[in-house]
Amino acid sequence: MKVQQSVLLQATPLGDLLDLRSFTEVCHSFAELYRIGVKVFDDAGNKLVDVKIGNADFCGYLWQTADGRSQCMATVQRVKTEPLPDEPVPSTVHCFAGCRYAIQPVLYEGDVIGRIVFGPFVPDDLVALPEAITRLSPELDEKLAASYMNKIRRVPQATAEKVLKHFAEILDVLVFTGHKNLLTARLHIEAVQESYREVQEKNRQLEGAYQALKELDRLKSNFLATMSHELRTPLTSVIGYSEMMLEGLGGPLTAEQREYLQIIMDKGESLLGLITSILDISKIEAGRVKLVVSDVDVNSLMRDAVATVTPHARKKGLRVAWQPSKLPAVQCDREKVRQALINLVSNAVKFTPSGGSVTVDARSDGDDRVAISVTDTGIGIAPQNVGRVFEVFFQVDGSTTREFGGAGLGLAIVKSYVEAHAGTVKVASTPGVGTTFVLSLPVMASGPAALAVRASPTAAAG
Amino acid sequence: MAQFNEQSGELAVKIVYYGPALSGKTTNLQALYQKMDPKVRGRLMTLDTKDDRTLFFDMMPVFFKTAGGLKVKIKLYTVPGQVMHESTRRIVLQGSDAVAFVADSRKSEAAPTLAYWKDMVRNLEANGLDPRALPLVIQKNKMDLDGIRDDEFADLARSPKVPVIPAKAIQGEGVLETLGALLSLCYRDLDQALGLAKRFSLSEKEFLGSVFSRVEAR
Numbered sequence: 170m171k172v173q174q175s176v177l178l179q180a181t182p183l184g185d186l187l188d189l190r191s192f193t194e195v196c197h198s199f200a201e202l203y204r205i206g207v208k209v210f211d212d213a214g215n216k217l218v219d220v221k222i223g224n225a226d227f228c229g230y231l232w233q234t235a236d237g238r239s240q241c242m243a244t245v246q247r248v249k250t251e252p253l254p255d256e257p258v259p260s261t262v263h264c265f266a267g268c269r270y271a272i273q274p275v276l277y278e279g280d281v282i283g284r285i286v287f288g289p290f291v292p293d294d295l296v297a298l299p300e301a302i303t304r305l306s307p308e309l310d311e312k313l314a315a316s317y318m319n320k321i322r323r324v325p326q327a328t329a330e331k332v333l334k335h336f337a338e339i340l341d342v343l344v345f346t347g348h349k350n351l352l353t354a355r356l357h358i359e360a361v362q363e364s365y366r367e368v369q370e371k372n373r374q375l376e377g378a379y380q381a382l383k384e385l386d387r388l389k390s391n392f393l394a395t396m397s398h399e400l401r402t403p404l405t406s407v408i409g410y411s412e413m414m415l416e417g418l419g420g421p422l423t424a425e426q427r428e429y430l431q432i433i434m435d436k437g438e439s440l441l442g443l444i445t446s447i448l449d450i451s452k453i454e455a456g457r458v459k460l461v462v463s464d465v466d467v468n469s470l471m472r473d474a475v476a477t478v479t480p481h482a483r484k485k486g487l488r489v490a491w492q493p494s495k496l497p498a499v500q501c502d503r504e505k506v507r508q509a510l511i512n513l514v515s516n517a518v519k520f521t522p523s524g525g526s527v528t529v530d531a532r533s534d535g536d537d538r539v540a541i542s543v544t545d546t547g548i549g550i551a552p553q554n555v556g557r558v559f560e561v562f563f564q565v566d567g568s569t570t571r572e573f574g575g576a577g578l579g580l581a582i583v584k585s586y587v588e589a590h591a592g593t594v595k596v597a598s599t600p601g602v603g604t605t606f607v608l609s610l611p612v613m614a615s616g617p618a619a620l621a622v623r624a625s626p627t628a629a630a631g
Numbered sequence: 632m633a634q635f636n637e638q639s640g641e642l643a644v645k646i647v648y649y650g651p652a653l654s655g656k657t658t659n660l661q662a663l664y665q666k667m668d669p670k671v672r673g674r675l676m677t678l679d680t681k682d683d684r685t686l687f688f689d690m691m692p693v694f695f696k697t698a699g700g701l702k703v704k705i706k707l708y709t710v711p712g713q714v715m716h717e718s719t720r721r722i723v724l725q726g727s728d729a730v731a732f733v734a735d736s737r738k739s740e741a742a743p744t745l746a747y748w749k750d751m752v753r754n755l756e757a758n759g760l761d762p763r764a765l766p767l768v769i770q771k772n773k774m775d776l777d778g779i780r781d782d783e784f785a786d787l788a789r790s791p792k793v794p795v796i797p798a799k800a801i802q803g804e805g806v807l808e809t810l811g812a813l814l815s816l817c818y819r820d821l822d823q824a825l826g827l828a829k830r831f832s833l834s835e836k837e838f839l840g841s842v843f844s845r846v847e848a849r
Contacts (some may be wrong), residue, residue, distance in 0.1 A: 175722045177690075177708075178634075178645075278673045279694030279704055345674055353678050356722065363718035434635075502787075 172188040176355040183211040183275060183283040186347035189218070195339070196220045203332050204322040208286040209275070209340075210353050214249055219285070224268070224289050227317035231266055234306045240250065248272065248286050257337060259330045264289055268321060271329045272336050277344050287333045291323040318576045346526035390454045397448035401441065408437040410466045428629040446578040450507075450561060453585045460505065460589055460623065461612045464498040467539060474510040475529055478518045486523040489514070492530040499539050500614035505586040509594075513543040513606045520604070521547035534609045538592075542607040560582040583608075591615050634729045635825055644705045644821070646813060647724055650733035651740070651747040652712030655772045658800040659733060659809065660689045660709055666807060668845040671695050687711040688723055695841040699832040705814075705842065712747075715789045717760040721754045729766035729817040730755075731809055732787075733800070748787045766816035768794045770809045775799040807846060814839055 196207045200220040209218040231237035244264045253274040262270040270288035274281045298315055411434040412420065415427065422430070452458050471491045482489045499506075510529075517527040525546035532580055534540035550558060554565050562577040583606075587594045590610050599603040634643040648656040653782075657677070664675040673692040693705040710720040724730075732751065734744045752762045769784050774797050783795045794812050800803025818827065818835045827833040 175725050177723065178726050278692040278706075279702070349676055349678065352676075355720065359722050360716070360719045363722055367718060370777065512760070 174469075175359055176352060180280075181351060182213070182216050183209075183344070183350065184215065186277075186282075186344050186351060187217070188347070192343065193218050193220070195343075199336060203324075205287055205290050205324070205332070207336070208248070209283060210249060210286070211283040212281055216249075218425075221551060223321045223506050227266070227268075227314070228289075228318055230309075230314060230317050231302065231305065234309065237305045240301075244270075248288075253281060253284060255279065257334070259333055261326070262288075265290065265299070265301045267295050267302070267318075269326065269329075271326070271333045273333050275337065275340060275344065277341070277348070282344075285333060285337055287329055287336070289321060291318060291321050291327050292558055293323050293325045295323075367614075386454075389449045393447055393451035394455060394457075397444050397451065401448070404437060404441050404444065410443065411437065446512075446582055449582050450578050450585075453582070454561075457492045458585075458589070459503075460502040460614075462500055462502055465501050465503045465506065466498055466542065467496045468493050470503075470507055470510055471529045471531060471541065473507055474514045477511050477529075478514050481515075482518045482527065485518065485521075487518060487521055488526040489518070490526065490528050492528075495532045496531055496533065496539055499610055499612055501590050501610060502586075505589070506610065509583040509586045509608065510541065510543070512583050513608070515545050515629065516579055517545035517547060517604070525603075537612050538609050539612060540607050540609045542605055544603065544605040546603040549602055549604050550596070550598040551600055555596060555598060559594070633821055633825075634726075639702070640700055640831075641702045641704065642821070642825070643697050643815060644703070644729075644730065645727045646729045646810075646817070647727040648704060648707065648709040648731045648733055649720070649724070649744045649747070649751045649800045650710075650712060650770075651735065652714070654712065654735045654740075654744075654747075655770075655798075656709035656712065656733045657689050659731070659770070659772075659798075659806050660691055660707060662800055662803040662806040663707065663810060664691060666803065666846055667693065667843070671844060672844065674837040682689075687713070687716070688719065691714065691841055695844075697831065697833045697837060701831045701833055703838070703841070707810075717750070717754075720750070721757055723756050724751075724754050725759075726757075727755075727760065727765070728820070729813045731757050731768050731770055731791075731813050733770045733772050734784065735773050736780055736797075737773060737776055738779045739778060741780060741786070744784070745786050766813060768796055768809060768812045768816070770800070770805065771795050771797045772800050772805070773798075774805075775802065807843065811839060811843065814842060 190443065192209075196209065196218045197220050200207050200222045204222055206222050206224060207220045208216060210216055220610065229240065232241055241264075244262065248262050248270050251260060251272060253260055253272065255274065255276065257273065257276055260272045262272060264270065268289035269292050270286055271290075272287070273285050275283035275285060298311060298318065302314055303311060305307065411430050414422065415430050415434065449458075471493075475489050475491045476570075479489055514527060514529060521527060527545045529541070529543050531539060531541045550565060557563050558565070559580050560577075561581040563581075564577045584594050587608055587610065592608060592610040595607045595609070596604065633645070635641070645847070648659055650656050660675060664672065671693055673694070676690045678689070679687045686713050689709045691707045693707065694703065696702050709724050710716075710723045732748065734740070755762045755765065769787065771784070773779075784793075787793070794816075796805055796809045796812055798809060800806050815835060818838045822828055822835070825831075827838070828835075
């Protein structure tokens, strides 16, 4: 992280510290007041202000002679470049024609950053035209020259220097104010640029972290998909051979052996179910699921789902019922919707205590949709958790000692499958009274929809 | 490193007063402005933009010529203390030759003091300055208040040890001592790098004496 060089470390030329237009106005009014010309140069010799007053005729007249021209230019050069002390004291430059210039350095923070030139003025002790003028040319009219000189302000040297000192003090305030304004403006910009640079740097870091997380997420999905597949293969054999033994293919069994085998098979089946749902969710996350749409009878879906959970429900002492309806066939992927419905009904059975009931029915939902609802008299879901039950891996009771098992994938799969059909799934629940899930599907398939699991960041991180 | 112009014989030194908001940085500069000879110091410039205090810092130049003909310009800056002005602090700290860390020495201020110290170290490094090598003093300010910590800022760890100078800046006490200690460290640093004594026959005594000339009389 490198900071760019600040205005605080740079020298600023005099011209940048002054508003030259208004400063020129100040110089004009000063020149008017004292009837003396004012010039201001920066330390590089650039003329910032040049106000002439009264000397135009005199200087112009002398300028007509070649000698006068060269001597005048030499004077101007001296005025511009005469070395000055770095202290607030005036210097004097004498003009060959008898006039004078008073010069004072512009000092700021101890540095000479320019010079103020007052003049030309005629010192009050000059009594006659200097000889240098008469020597310029025999054709020069002395009277005319003298009358032109009278147009230039005649002033004692000390007075001119006093005025100059006064002017320098005013300029000092202007320079200080100008410097302050310049720093304020430039530092504002620098501070904003610096903050912007900082924010950009942080953004880059965040972007990097985000990309790393995305990559991790992709690896996780891949890993899950591969592992699920690898786990299923041996498990199928475990279940298959248990089944063969139960059927007596390996010889007669004792009642105890049969019971044990049955447990092996049951547990195997539930493990297979779990692995299948992990495979499903990882397929969904990897975007590898495609819908195979056909006309599906809603009654057969409900019958199927209820039949799947009935043995387990009976064991738990629950009543599971479904109401046949006269609804039209729905265009959907039979396997996916069946799975979604089975997940909902199994969930209902899982979270309903002994003696309760689970009801499945279907009705029209507007003109072009069918709603299938699964209602239980179970433990219900607390209001603060209702919004999160569809998240991947979310469990209302996430503790390891929880009463209800499961991987927290069932409802996430339901939501993804239903939304892939352009359908919706909603939940309404009262803790201690029961829960109703409603699947709503369009009767006509509306073309392929994207399958996605809407995992919250927290869920994804867990 | 200080800006040194061999040809013109000009040496520019930058000194920054760093510290938490309201620890007394501006008060230090105001006291110096009052105490120092107007011949060696310029105006105290306070940049504040009234509506938002985005840029709130002060600046005062000190300048003198040595007997050996060296022209020395020392610029004193304060940084804006408010937390939000991080970027301005970093800008002001750029190219500094020495830093006075002005700390509110009340026990209750220990946490922000440590946080700003770390902030300073970070910002020095961002400017390519080595916080372990840079001339640095800690001003134990606000000694006139109750609940003063009794340690010498042991938590602001750094080697070699940083001088700690007690002060009541609001009464002008310890202000000259702080700048003096800092300039003394600064002189030794510059002397080593530029050979102030050998090449320009500028002694530490003259260096400090020029800054504090006529201070006692005022």
